[in-house]
Amino acid sequence: MAVATSNRRWFWYVLISIGVVVVSMEMGFHSYNPLSGNYYPWFQAAGLTVILFGYLLKWGWHYRKLQKFWKLYILLLAVHCGVLVICTPKIDPS
DSSP, X not given: OOOOOHHHHHHHHHHHHHHHHHHHHHHHHHHOBTTTTXXXXXXXXXXXXXXXXXXXXXXXXXXXXXXXXXXHHHHHHHHHHHHHHHHGGGSOOO
């Protein structure tokens, strides 16, 4: 397994950060129509899921070699997404 150098890590951090900003701006410009008040709650839910599970992954990264960690991570992600699928359509966008 290759060891990531500090410079290589920073390269990926910066690249991912730029990607997140670009995607967020693109979603922000195209998902909200100020004249009708429409927005897409799925974009917000997806963004918050990425942030939540990104931090969870960062926090538990030293457990990445344990199968138990990945089982729990996938289970929590599946439950989270299941709750979003059930609850998000009930959100009134007006």
